[in-house]
Amino acid sequence: MSSTDVTHHAPEEHGHDHDHGEHGPAKGLMRWVTTTNHKDIGTLYLWFSLIMFFIGGAMALIIRAELFQPGIQIVDPMFFNSMTTMHAIVMIFGVVMPAFVGLANWMIPMMIGAPDMALPRLNNWSFWIMPFAFTIMLSTLFMDSGGPAGGWTLYPPLVLQMGDSFAFVIFAIHFLGISSVMGSINIVATIFNMRPPGMTFMKMPMFVWTWLITAYLLIATIPVFAGAVTMLLTDRFFGTSFFSAAGGGDPVMFQHIFWFFGHPEVYILILPAFGIVSSIIPTFARKPLFGYDSMVYATASIAFLSFIVWAHHMFTTGMPLAGELFFMFSTMMISVPTGVKVFNWVATMWRGSMSFETPMLFAIGFVIMFTIGGLSGLMLAITPADIQYHDTYFVVAHFHYVLVPGAIYSLMAATYYWLPKWTGNMYDEKLGKLHFWISTVFVNVLFFPMHFVGLAGMPRRIPDYSLQFADWNMIATIGAFGFGFSQLMFVYIIVKCIRGGEKATAEVWEGARGLEWTVDSPAPYHTFETAPTIQPATITR
Amino acid sequence: MTSSVSRWALLSLVLLMLPLGAWADWGALNMPRGVTQISNEVYTLHMRIFYVCVAIGVAVFGVMIVSMYLHRKSRGVKPADFHESTTVEIVWTVVPLIILIAMAIPAARVLIKMEDFSDSEMSIKVTGYQWRWQYEYLDSGVSFYSQLDAAHNQARQQGADVDLAKAFPGTSFHGEEDVYLRQVDNELVVPVGKKIRFLHTAADVIHSWWVEDLAVKKDAIPGFINENWALIEKPGIYRGKCAELCGRDHGFMPIVVRAVPQEEFDTWIADKKVAMAANAAQADRQWAHQQLVANGKQVYEANCMSCHQAEGQGIPGMFPAIAGSDVATGNIDTHVDTVMNGVAGTMMSKFSQVLSDADIAAVITYQRNAFGNDTGDTVQPLHIKSLRMGLSTDKGADLPGKVASMPALNSNTGVN
Numbered sequence: 035m036s037s038t039d040v041t042h043h044a045p046e047e048h049g050h051d052h053d054h055g056e057h058g059p060a061k062g063l064m065r066w067v068t069t070t071n072h073k074d075i076g077t078l079y080l081w082f083s084l085i086m087f088f089i090g091g092a093m094a095l096i097i098r099a100e101l102f103q104p105g106i107q108i109v110d111p112m113f114f115n116s117m118t119t120m121h122a123i124v125m126i127f128g129v130v131m132p133a134f135v136g137l138a139n140w141m142i143p144m145m146i147g148a149p150d151m152a153l154p155r156l157n158n159w160s161f162w163i164m165p166f167a168f169t170i171m172l173s174t175l176f177m178d179s180g181g182p183a184g185g186w187t188l189y190p191p192l193v194l195q196m197g198d199s200f201a202f203v204i205f206a207i208h209f210l211g212i213s214s215v216m217g218s219i220n221i222v223a224t225i226f227n228m229r230p231p232g233m234t235f236m237k238m239p240m241f242v243w244t245w246l247i248t249a250y251l252l253i254a255t256i257p258v259f260a261g262a263v264t265m266l267l268t269d270r271f272f273g274t275s276f277f278s279a280a281g282g283g284d285p286v287m288f289q290h291i292f293w294f295f296g297h298p299e300v301y302i303l304i305l306p307a308f309g310i311v312s313s314i315i316p317t318f319a320r321k322p323l324f325g326y327d328s329m330v331y332a333t334a335s336i337a338f339l340s341f342i343v344w345a346h347h348m349f350t351t352g353m354p355l356a357g358e359l360f361f362m363f364s365t366m367m368i369s370v371p372t373g374v375k376v377f378n379w380v381a382t383m384w385r386g387s388m389s390f391e392t393p394m395l396f397a398i399g400f401v402i403m404f405t406i407g408g409l410s411g412l413m414l415a416i417t418p419a420d421i422q423y424h425d426t427y428f429v430v431a432h433f434h435y436v437l438v439p440g441a442i443y444s445l446m447a448a449t450y451y452w453l454p455k456w457t458g459n460m461y462d463e464k465l466g467k468l469h470f471w472i473s474t475v476f477v478n479v480l481f482f483p484m485h486f487v488g489l490a491g492m493p494r495r496i497p498d499y500s501l502q503f504a505d506w507n508m509i510a511t512i513g514a515f516g517f518g519f520s521q522l523m524f525v526y527i528i529v530k531c532i533r534g535g536e537k538a539t540a541e542v543w544e545g546a547r548g549l550e551w552t553v554d555s556p557a558p559y560h561t562f563e564t565a566p567t568i569q570p571a572t573i574t575r
Numbered sequence: 576m577t578s579s580v581s582r583w584a585l586l587s588l589v590l591l592m593l594p595l596g597a598w599a600d601w602g603a604l605n606m607p608r609g610v611t612q613i614s615n616e617v618y619t620l621h622m623r624i625f626y627v628c629v630a631i632g633v634a635v636f637g638v639m640i641v642s643m644y645l646h647r648k649s650r651g652v653k654p655a656d657f658h659e660s661t662t663v664e665i666v667w668t669v670v671p672l673i674i675l676i677a678m679a680i681p682a683a684r685v686l687i688k689m690e691d692f693s694d695s696e697m698s699i700k701v702t703g704y705q706w707r708w709q710y711e712y713l714d715s716g717v718s719f720y721s722q723l724d725a726a727h728n729q730a731r732q733q734g735a736d737v738d739l740a741k742a743f744p745g746t747s748f749h750g751e752e753d754v755y756l757r758q759v760d761n762e763l764v765v766p767v768g769k770k771i772r773f774l775h776t777a778a779d780v781i782h783s784w785w786v787e788d789l790a791v792k793k794d795a796i797p798g799f800i801n802e803n804w805a806l807i808e809k810p811g812i813y814r815g816k817c818a819e820l821c822g823r824d825h826g827f828m829p830i831v832v833r834a835v836p837q838e839e840f841d842t843w844i845a846d847k848k849v850a851m852a853a854n855a856a857q858a859d860r861q862w863a864h865q866q867l868v869a870n871g872k873q874v875y876e877a878n879c880m881s882c883h884q885a886e887g888q889g890i891p892g893m894f895p896a897i898a899g900s901d902v903a904t905g906n907i908d909t910h911v912d913t914v915m916n917g918v919a920g921t922m923m924s925k926f927s928q929v930l931s932d933a934d935i936a937a938v939i940t941y942q943r944n945a946f947g948n949d950t951g952d953t954v955q956p957l958h959i960k961s962l963r964m965g966l967s968t969d970k971g972a973d974l975p976g977k978v979a980s981m982p983a984l985n986s987n988t989g990v991n
Contacts, residue, residue, distance in 0.1 A: 104755060106733045111881075112823045112893060178892030185820045191797060192780040192822055195922045197892065270920075279798020285781060286796060320648070322658040350783055350818075351794045352775075352801035355690045359683055366675045370668060377667045380638050385655035389648045398643070402636060409628035416678065418613075418685040419621040421792050422606055425783060425818040486604040491787045493818045496826030498731055500756045502603060 059559055067162070070154035071559065072139045077456075078161050079136025080449075083129045084525070086168065087442075090124035091518050093117045098480075098514035101507050106498050114497035115183035116175060122186035126303065127210050128168055130437070133445045134306040135160075135217045138245050141452065142221065144550040144557060145239045145574075147566040148228035153220045160216035167209035174199040185495060187296065188263065190277040190288050194270050204267045211256045218249035218256075225249075232568030236330070239548050239575040240323065243330050244309030247337045251298045251305070254341075259295035262288060286351050293344035301340045304436060305333060307404075307444030308375055311397045313548070313575075314451050315379050318394035319386025320545035323575070325378040332371035332378075339368045349420050358417050365415040369408065376405055391543070392466030396447035399439055399474055407435030410485070425495075428488025434481045439474070446473075446524065453531055454538035458556035461531040469527060472520040480513030547573045607788055610809045610834075614790035616685045624678055689790075692802045695772035699765070703775075703782030703795035703817065705924050706824035706881075710763050713774075717847045720929055723827045724758040725877060731756060731827060732885070757814045760877075762831045766840035767807050775801040779924050780822060786815030786832055794819055807834040822922060824881050858932035858956040864940065867953060871941025874934045879942075882922065887946035894922070898946035907952060910939055911962065932959040 059065050059074065066078060096117050100108045109117070139157065143150055151157045175181040179197020182188070193200070225238070225246050238246075265276040266288070275281020277288045308329075316323045323329065346365040349358060379401050388394070410432040414420050423429055446469075453461050483506035488494075492503045499507065538555040553561045568574065608618045646652050700711040707722035723731075765771055775784055777795035785792040789805040807813075815830035835843070879897075883889050887897035897903045902910050914935060917925035926935060936956040943950045 106731060110733065110823075110890065111826065112890070115820070115823065115825075180893055184822075189781060189820075192820065194920070195780070195822065279796075284799075286799070319646075320654040321656070324658050325660075325664055326658070328664045350792050351796065352799070355687065358686060358690070362682065362686070363679060366679055369675065370671050373671045374664070374668060376635060380635060380642070381663070382658075383639065383642045384646065385652075385657075386642075386646050387648045387652045387654040388643060388646055390643075398639070402639070405632065405635060409632055412628060413621070413624045416620055416624050416682045418617045418682060418689060418790075419624065421689070422617055422621070422787060422790055424792060425785075425820075489606045490603050491607075491816070493785070493816050493826070495820045498756060498826050500754065 068158070070150075070158050072143050072151045072154070072157065073456075073557065073559065075151075075157050075161050076136045076138075076140030079132045079139060079164075082161075082164060083133035083136060083445075084528075086124055086128035086132070087521070089172070090121050090129055091521065093121040093124065095514060095518050097121065098511040100497055101499070102511040103508060104499055104501055104504050109497070111497045112180065112183055115185075115495065116181040118495050119182045119184065119186050120172070120175065123171065123182070124168075125437070126186065126299070127207075128164075130303050130441050130445070131214060132164060134245070134248070134303075135214075135221075137241075137306065137310070137445075137448055137452075138217075138221055140456065141550060142224060142242055142245060143228065144553065144561055145242050145548055146225065146228065146233055147230045147549045147562045147568065147574075148224060149560060149563050150228075151220050152223035152227050156216050157220050160213045160220065163209050163213040163216075167206045167213065170202050170209075171206035174202050177202070187289075187292060188266060189292075190266060190269065190285050193266060194277075196270075200270055201267065204263050207263050208260060211260045214252050215256050218252040221245055221249040222253070230562075230565035230568055232570070232572070233574060236327070237568070237572075237574045239309075240312035240326070240329055241306065241309035244305040244312075244333055247333050248302050248305045251302050251337055251340065255295040255298045255302075258291060259299075262291040262295065265291075286348070289348050289351060290345065293347045294341070296347065297344040298337070298340045300433075300436075301336060303441050304404075305337070307400065307441050308333065310444045310448045310451075311379065311400050314393050314397040314447055315382050315401075317451075317543050317545045317547070318391060318397075319383050319388050321382060321386035322547075323378070324381035324384075325374075326575070328374055329378055332374040335371040336368060339364060339371070343368060346415065346417075346420070349417050350424050362415060362417040366412070369412050369415070372408055376401060376408070389544075391450075392461070392463060392470055393447045393451035395467060395470040396443045396450065399470065400443040400447060403439030403443070403474075403477070404436055407432055407437075407440055410435065423488065425493055426488035427484040427492045427494055430494050431481050431484035431488055434484070438481065439477050446470075449524075449528065451543075452550075453528065454542045455550060455555050455557055457532050457535075458538055458554075459531050459535035460538050460542075461527050461535065465523060465527050465530075469520065469523045472523070473517060476513045476516035476520060478513070480510050480517050483507075483510045483513075548575055609788040609790050610807055610811065610813065611789050611805050612808070613685070613689055613805070614788060616688070617790045620682055620685055623681070627674060627678065692772055692804050694770060695804055696769045697766075698772045698774060699763070700774040700776070701784050701795065703777035703779075703784065703821065703828075704929055705779050705822050705922065706817070706828045707929065708763075708784070708828070708830060709929070710761075712844070715844050715848070717844055717851065719761050719847070719851075721759045721761040721763060721831070722877065723756070723829060724760050725873070727754075727756055727758050728827070728877060728881075754814070756827065757816075757829050757831070759829055759831045762812075762833045764833045764835060764840060764843050765807065766837045767810050767834045768837070770804055770806045773803040773805070775803060778928065781819050782817050782821045782828070783819035784815070784830065785818040786813050786830055788813040789815075789832070791815075792818055807832075810834050810836060827881070854931055854933075858936075858960045861955060861957070862933070862936070864953045867937045867940040867955075868944055870933070871937035871939070872945070874930065874938040875941055875945075878926070878930065879938065887942070887948075897942050898948065900948075903942045903946075903948050904950055907939075907943075907954065910943065911935075911954065911959070914939055915959070915962070927963065932956040932963065935959045 059071065060068070066074065069075060096109060097114065100114055139151065177199040179199045181199070182193065182196060182203045184193035184196065225242060265274070268274040269276055269278060275283040277283050277285045279285065312323055312329060343361060343365045345353060345357060345361040410428070414423055414429065414432060450461060450466055487503045487506045490502065492499055540554050541551045542555060549566060606618055606621050608615055698713040700713055702709040707720050709718065709720050711718040773784070773791065773793070775793045775795040776799060777797045779797060781797070782795040783792060784795055789807065791803050791805050793801045793803040795801070811834055813832045813834065815832070817825055817828035821828070882894040883897050889896035902913050913923065915925065915927035917923045930938070933956040936954045936959050939954045940952065942948065943952045
């Protein structure tokens with residue numbers, strides 16, 4: 035391990051008797067349990083989310099297998115509902131969010147020139163809560179009363195019909211929320227306090243900016259969600275009637291509270307992706323990011339708008355006309371800053387000198403397919419049309435386009451982009467490109483037909499469908515299995531890269547800029563123990 | 576082999592044609608125009624925003640593709656160094672804003688029309704249950720339940736054949752074999768040319784009443800009443816579904832609206848009234864045990880089987896077994912109470928509202944004599960009827976078909 039040869043000077047003011055001289059990683063399993071190193075914790079987050087990606091993916095394949103043809107062939111409708119619910123919970127809280135936190139852990143200190151995260155022990159805790167929380171969550175599938183089957187949105191009164199395993203679901207959600215909030219506090223504290231002199235806010239890489247804003251979204255909304263699920267818990271077990279009309283409550287109130295969390299949540303799932311793509315495209319276009327300032331402002335605007343659009347998920351619940359008009363207009367507004375981001379990426383590419391290594395392929399795939407998802411989002415904003423689209427496969431197509439070839443592609447781009455920095459080895463470029471092309475073909479075979487069946491009238495969350503939807507569902511299932519199994523390539527490429535390969539230079543990519551490319555590959559166990567000197571002319575992004 | 580190749584060729588052709596919007600007329604791929612003025616206006620909005628999206632997509636992706644071709648390192652291009660332009664930023668903020676305003680105005684206009692419930696000529700109350708709909712014609716008092724047709728209910732059981740013609744040889748499906756999961760036992764019959772106001776509510780969980788051809792989708796929320804309206808211009812059969820996840824059988828809650836000329840509608844209402852009276856009289860006579868068991872089997876298959884399973888074995892942990900259960904072999908009163916009033920906090924719903932006296936008596940008799948529960952008990956419809964009368968004096972109105980019995984505590988429509 036080259037990381038052990040980093041010399042470290044113990045701070046003089048620490049009079050403790052433990053050994054400060056040896057700061058390589060500890061050996062064995064306890065290294066990972068007790069670690070407070072941002073790189074170790076980042077690695078743990080990333081492996082965790084990769085494992086969860088295959089668990090959530092297996093659930094998706096059960097769903098698609100049942101939908102391969104009309105009729106009920108494989109699973110009971112109740113279990114089918116559990117699968118759609120759990121697939122969403124796993125993919126949102128177990129894959130995309132932890133993966134972004136893992137990248138934040140690895141990259142933010144290195145990008146801003148900090149030695150570690152501001153709160154390293156909190157950092158350890160915020161990771162180690164997650165495996166336990168998910169063990170509890172997934173264990174409900176093996177309990178008598180089954181896993182949650184009312185959709186990840188947990189709408190009452192349906193969710194309150196769940197058996198006693200409901201308490202485990204709420205408990206797990208609380209712990210996932212605590213983990214997210216702690217991780218966010220850590221990121222905010224790091225970005226505010228750990229920047230070396232000269233690293234001004236407007237010099238921070240876009241990934242750092244997007245994560246700073248994301249962390250605020252998390253801190254603002256997770257407690258709201260925690261409140262909502264606690265009210266569900268007391269309604270279910272302690273006789274309250276927050277969401278029951280029979281006791282003077284209102285089931286729709288839950289939806290308002292939930293989506294006040296839920297809509298910012300979808301930006302939590304995409305803003306760090308914007309940051310990743312804003313790092314990758316300039317590198318491979320060999321040209322600085324176009325409109326950095328407007329990118330920062332656009333991100334902040336999206337975050338602000340995300341708090342005032344929540345009821346566009348609820349246009350059929352019978353809101354007053356004034357409410358429907360307000361939420362239609364505010365939702366349409368979101369496409370303006372989002373458009374600015376897409377146009378800036380295209381302008382960054384324009385008259386660059388592009389090469390198309392795997393990270394760039396995934397980043398361009400992201401821009402194109404995220405935009406397709408964004409455009410169907412604009413269609414969904416038109417309320418009269420949304421009343422037709424709502425709760426159909428058109429919506430399923432929309433959010434899978436922004437989340438799979440959106441968020442997930444950004445994660446794959448990030449992995450290929452920084453893998454040489456993490457491991458010191460180049461990954462297999464040929465296999466990486468093959469992984470991109472196979473994934474891209476299948477992801478479209480999987481999700482594009484969902485637009486058609488949705489418009490033609492297929493509701494979401496149904497285990498069986500009438501015959502006019504049969505052809506496109508069969509095609510989507512073929513795409514699902516193709517996409518799912520091609521992700522085994524991703525694991526193979528990562529493992530192969532860890533085990534060896536062409537040695538990576540410190541800069542790795544010809545056009546790479548930023549502080550993380552000034553340290554060796556693999557990055558030493560401790561980096562920037564002495565703050566780097568950042569002159570006004572130093573390029574940090 | 577050749578045919579499958581050509582099918583794939585056709586598929587790729589379809590995919591290639593996507594950006595052209597040339598498939599707008601292919602019913603199976605796009606939103607139907609529908610049969611009301613509103614549904615046509617919604618369709619127009621949908622197509623307009625779709626073309627706007629296609630135009631934006633062609634422009635953005637076009638520039639990207641040109642750039643990816645021209646500005647590649649392999650062509651020896653030297654990168655430019657520009658990275659800012661306030662003018663360009665302003666342009667691509669303002670232009671989308673103008674497009675949005677141009678879209679928002681017609682959208683708001685249609686939305687305002689959709690939310691105008693005034694001057695309706697008749698009202699139908701639609702109540703969602705797990706998993707059926709109740710329709711109450713408030714002007715004539717006609718009321719009935721509508722659920723998935725029995726043959727379709729058989730076909731959708733695990734491992735069954737969905738080809739109805741094959742599964743039920745010799746049965747006529749009125750030439751509509753392809754309506755798997757889209758057929759109900761009792762259709763909602765409405766007149767054409769009349770502004771019909773729908774009032775939506777639910778008895779258990781949230782449902783959503785959606786008929787795409789009418790561009791009508793509104794959540795049915797327990798304890799609240801939502802409004803909606805439709806004016807159907809063309810006679811015909813319009814099929815819909817429950818759109819909001821409502822539990823195990825959410826996918827099996829179809830809607831069928833039959834729009835007919837006014838005279839035909841009037842006749843239908845009159846016939847329905849006669850049938851309702853005859854049905855009520857069923858409760859007043861003594862039934863033979865065998866008849867109750869035979870009827871009870873049908874009621875069981877339509878209402879109980881999806882949870883409690885074909886052999887009454889249930890699903891352990893989720894749906895209790897009926898075979899050999901304490902309820903179905905013990906005290907009759909407990910059994911009757913469970914069926915009529917449901918079990919609070921579980922998926923066992925209150926069947927007193929959904930089933931007639933004769934049906935409740937039949938299904939209880941059946942359950943107590945099937946699946947090895949050979950109790951030999953008989954429950955007569957009169958017994959249920961007398962219980963119901965008792966209920967109505969003890970706990971307030973609980974009679975089926977009475978609007979007053981609905982759990983409508985509030986109205987969030989703001990029209991009272």
